[in-house]
Amino acid sequence: MIKYDKFTLENGLTVLFHKDITTPMAVVNTLYDVGARDESEDQTGFAHLFEHLMFGGSVNVPEFDTPLQLAGGENNAFTSNDVTNYYDVLPANNIETALWLESDRMLSLAFTDKSLEVQRSVVIEEFKQRYLNQPYGDVWLELRPLAYTIHPYKWATIGKEIKHIEDATMNDVKAFFKKFYTPSNAILCIAGNLELEDVKSLVTKWYGDLPKLEKPLRNLPKEPEQNEFREKTIERDVPANAFYYAFKMVDRKHADYFVYDTLSDALGRDKSARLYITLKKELNLVSNISAYVTGSLDEGLLVISGKLNDGVSFEDLDQALWNELEKVQKEQIHPLELEKIMNKIRTAKEFGDQGILNRAMNLCSYELLGDASLINKESEMYHQITPEDILRVAKVTLNKTNCSLLKIKSTNAK
Amino acid sequence: MLNRTFQPELKAIDHIDFIAPVKYALNEEVSLFHMRDVADETCRFDLYFDAGKCRGLKGVPNFVNGLLLSGTNQKSSIQIQEEINGKGGFFESGVSVENAVISVYCLRENLWSIVETIADAIKNTAFIEKEVTEFLSDARQKLKINLEKMSYLAQVEFQQRLFASHEHYSNVLQLEDFENITIDQLKEFHATHYLNGLSKIVVVGNVEDELVSNIKTMFQPLALKSPLAFEKGLKNLPGEHIVDKENAIQTAIRLGRILFNKKHPDYIDFLVLNTILGDYFGSRLMANIREDKGYTYGIGSMVAETDDTGYFLIATEVRKDVREDTLNEIRFEINRLQNELVSTTELELVQNYMLGQLLKALTVLMP
Numbered sequence: 078m079i080k081y082d083k084f085t086l087e088n089g090l091t092v093l094f095h096k097d098i099t100t101p102m103a104v105v106n107t108l109y110d111v112g113a114r115d116e117s118e119d120q121t122g123f124a125h126l127f128e129h130l131m132f133g134g135s136v137n138v139p140e141f142d143t144p145l146q147l148a149g150g151e152n153n154a155f156t157s158n159d160v161t162n163y164y165d166v167l168p169a170n171n172i173e174t175a176l177w178l179e180s181d182r183m184l185s186l187a188f189t190d191k192s193l194e195v196q197r198s199v200v201i202e203e204f205k206q207r208y209l210n211q212p213y214g215d216v217w218l219e220l221r222p223l224a225y226t227i228h229p230y231k232w233a234t235i236g237k238e239i240k241h242i243e244d245a246t247m248n249d250v251k252a253f254f255k256k257f258y259t260p261s262n263a264i265l266c267i268a269g270n271l272e273l274e275d276v277k278s279l280v281t282k283w284y285g286d287l288p289k290l291e292k293p294l295r296n297l298p299k300e301p302e303q304n305e306f307r308e309k310t311i312e313r314d315v316p317a318n319a320f321y322y323a324f325k326m327v328d329r330k331h332a333d334y335f336v337y338d339t340l341s342d343a344l345g346r347d348k349s350a351r352l353y354i355t356l357k358k359e360l361n362l363v364s365n366i367s368a369y370v371t372g373s374l375d376e377g378l379l380v381i382s383g384k385l386n387d388g389v390s391f392e393d394l395d396q397a398l399w400n401e402l403e404k405v406q407k408e409q410i411h412p413l414e415l416e417k418i419m420n421k422i423r424t425a426k427e428f429g430d431q432g433i434l435n436r437a438m439n440l441c442s443y444e445l446l447g448d449a450s451l452i453n454k455e456s457e458m459y460h461q462i463t464p465e466d467i468l469r470v471a472k473v474t475l476n477k478t479n480c481s482l483l484k485i486k487s488t489n490a491k
Numbered sequence: 492m493l494n495r496t497f498q499p500e501l502k503a504i505d506h507i508d509f510i511a512p513v514k515y516a517l518n519e520e521v522s523l524f525h526m527r528d529v530a531d532e533t534c535r536f537d538l539y540f541d542a543g544k545c546r547g548l549k550g551v552p553n554f555v556n557g558l559l560l561s562g563t564n565q566k567s568s569i570q571i572q573e574e575i576n577g578k579g580g581f582f583e584s585g586v587s588v589e590n591a592v593i594s595v596y597c598l599r600e601n602l603w604s605i606v607e608t609i610a611d612a613i614k615n616t617a618f619i620e621k622e623v624t625e626f627l628s629d630a631r632q633k634l635k636i637n638l639e640k641m642s643y644l645a646q647v648e649f650q651q652r653l654f655a656s657h658e659h660y661s662n663v664l665q666l667e668d669f670e671n672i673t674i675d676q677l678k679e680f681h682a683t684h685y686l687n688g689l690s691k692i693v694v695v696g697n698v699e700d701e702l703v704s705n706i707k708t709m710f711q712p713l714a715l716k717s718p719l720a721f722e723k724g725l726k727n728l729p730g731e732h733i734v735d736k737e738n739a740i741q742t743a744i745r746l747g748r749i750l751f752n753k754k755h756p757d758y759i760d761f762l763v764l765n766t767i768l769g770d771y772f773g774s775r776l777m778a779n780i781r782e783d784k785g786y787t788y789g790i791g792s793m794v795a796e797t798d799d800t801g802y803f804l805i806a807t808e809v810r811k812d813v814r815e816d817t818l819n820e821i822r823f824e825i826n827r828l829q830n831e832l833v834s835t836t837e838l839e840l841v842q843n844y845m846l847g848q849l850l851k852a853l854t855v856l857m858p
Contacts, residue, residue: 099530101508101850102850102851136495137495137496138495138496142772142773143773143840144498146771146772146773146840146841146843146844146847147498147501147839147840147843147844148498148501148843148847149504149843149844149846149847149848149850150844150847151771151772151844151847151848151851152772166851167847168502168504168847168850170502171499171501171502173499173500174498174499174501177495177498177499180495181495184495194785195781195782195783195784195785196785197785198784198785198786198810199781199782199785199787199788200788202741202785202786202787202788202808202809202810203788205740205741205810206741206788206808207788209740210641210739210740210741210808211639211640212636212639212640213636282493283493286493314639314738315636315639316632316635316636316638316639317632317635317636346576347572347576348568348569348572348576349569349572349573349576349577354569357625358568358569361625364628364629364632364633365629384632386628386632387628387632417573417576417577417579420577420578420579420601421576421579422579423579423598424533424579424580424581424596424597424598424601425579425581427531427532427533427598428533428596430531431531431533
């Protein structure tokens with residue numbers, strides 16, 4: 078059971094506090110309700126580029142990192158298609174330094190030209206290092222626009238192309254900040270061995286005078302129901318053929334979300350999952366195969382991916398895979414199989430909630446979903462899943478007309 | 492009116508509560524260390540073996556490590572995986588230059604059951620031909636994919652020159668290793684370095700002493716019987732080496748030397764120097780090559796230890812046209828450290844940062 082307190086400032090900032098007496102460290106985690114899905118299609122990669130600029134100095138503090146390091150702390154951030162999350166970890170008795178730094182960059186950035194120019198270059202190198210200069214690195218740049226036709230999930234967080242990052246202007250940067258980096262669009266979580274009253278007064282001191290601004294309205298196009306099998310083959314100079322079957326699934330708030338997650342575990346979480354045993358151990362078609370859900374806030378994907386063994390054709394795999402997917406739609410999974418999957422989910426949850434940084438980030442994520450207390454209800458949601466649920470979800474999901482298939486064909490595989 | 496231009500008053504880290512593990516001896520050479528101070532249900536279990544890369548050639552150490560759960564005469568690899576996964580366990584294994592480690596993450600209620608499965612799998616690995624063939628085919632594909640990565644190519648070339656003075660240390664996995672391997676070679680390595688090669692056990696989790704003691708007994712037969720001994724006086728081969736890779740859009744750089752380990756009186760001083768140069772976000776290399784010039788997504792330096800010595804490494808991936816500029820800037824930063832005193836402000840910052848990191852490391856038992 079993860080306990081927390083919640084309060085809201087007059088400017089709309091939501092604050093969560095999680096007390097942990099076992100650690101001398103504290104965490105200040107700030108989640109902004111903005112991600113790559115909020116970008117316009119001709120300016121992709123912007124939310125992530127912006128995350129980099131958040132470290133380029135704020136209106137009253139020329140450098141973000143230096144004072145935090147001087148306080149014995151460290152920080153980092155990440156951007157997804159849904160959110161942008163910043164965290165600081167530092168000795169609890171210096172927590173005020175983190176609140177000073179975070180509140181100042183929520184107030185306003187320094188917006189220096191140098192910062193924009195340098196971070197533009199850094200992000201372009203990140204684009205190359207992670208997506209272009211890696212075998213199979215561009216898979217998601219190709220799979221997203223195949224699976225999504227109008228929803229902004231059709232581009233990756235890093236952006237559609239380098240050119241969008243090259244073209245970003247200071248005016249764009251300022252407008253993005255003004256629209257999305259407001260107290261009402263943020264969730265702050267503080268964790269550590271602190272007292273609630275002290276947290277309240279410190280947060281009020283540093284964030285209380287930030288102006289109240291409207292939370293931006295989100296009105297994203299809804300992805301139409303998929304009624305056709307989509308397939309794309311791209312040729313790449315890679316050592317092995319690779320496949321990615323992406324099935325549309327529900328959004329993160331849907332009651333069936335956990336059923337989908339469990340279904341993907343049954344198919345391909347580990348080396349005792351169905352696809353691994355059949356397609357690899359019995360038929361020896363693949364070198365590896367796994368199944369997972371994207372976990373996105375809007376309608377997500379259940380993905381089955383892997384690499385073919387030398388000499389195996391995409392057709393061989395395709396036939397064997399659909400056979401296996403048919404089984405899970407015809408026959409209920411055995412309660413014992415479900416129990417084993419639940420054991421793994423329980424272990425992962427216990428590790429996932431370990432440490433104040435994980436807990437602070439998770440509390441913010443659940444609060445964004447609507448209620449931080451969901452963090453304590455998740456295990457129960459998994460526990461209630463029945464073999465009938467899995468069967469029902471498999472039936473409506475694992476169909477060809479709900480599937481987008483990306484094949485990476487090796488130009489030098491045997 | 493709140494003054495936002497000044498940093499709130501800082502408090503120094505005045506003390507750190509170190510926690511010590513309980514030690515159980517398997518014999519004179521080998522111990523089990525138990526850390527019990529875990530506030531939740533999680534548990535971690537590590538077995539260390541004297542089965543590192545330096546103990547064999549031609550990929551044998553890697554292959555044997557990867558095949559530890561591949562089945563016994565009684566149990567298939569599928570059954571073994573079922574038993575571990577069915578109890579919610581996560582299994583990891585890996586080989587470094589001087590060690591092989593296997594790790595399990597699980598809930599404490601399942602620890603004993605998983606330990607039993609793993610002990611049986613390791614003690615009775617049968618190296619079944621079908622499993623070996625499949626494993627080698629997968630490993631070969633993985634190597635071929637790695638050979639397409641600039642970072643991997645640079646790391647491999649670096650390691651060959653870093654450990655140039657010793658054939659086993661500088662040895663790296665080659666595609667031809669897959670053609671020549673025999674099951675007997677695997678069995679022999681397993682018998683020597685696993686069945687008689689256990690060098691350390693670590694258990695982290697809130698479990699009873701009796702359980703820990705049972706784990707000790709379970710693995711006692713595998714314990715090393717003579718002291719661990721490693722190569723002394725490793726020397727690197729100085730010089731610059733360039734690997735050309737067609738169509739690469741970035742250049743990976745690895746640069747370093749043999750240094751020393753924590754037994755050396757300068758070790759702590761060097762750790763501070765290393766942090767200043769390249770081991771935190773505000774380091775001189777990051778400030779210069781990323782934050783000033785924008786040549787890279789990241790650059791860092793690190794210190795690693797071997798039994799007798801250690802090494803120092805700088806690693807980055809940079810835009811292709813700035814390779815020489817980057818090397819010049821790295822030289823510039825090293826020269827600066829050799830010729831100019833570090834300011835008290837910078838030194839204080841790095842010391843505070845390192846103390847904070849130490850405090851943090853002691854509170855997070857599972858990385």
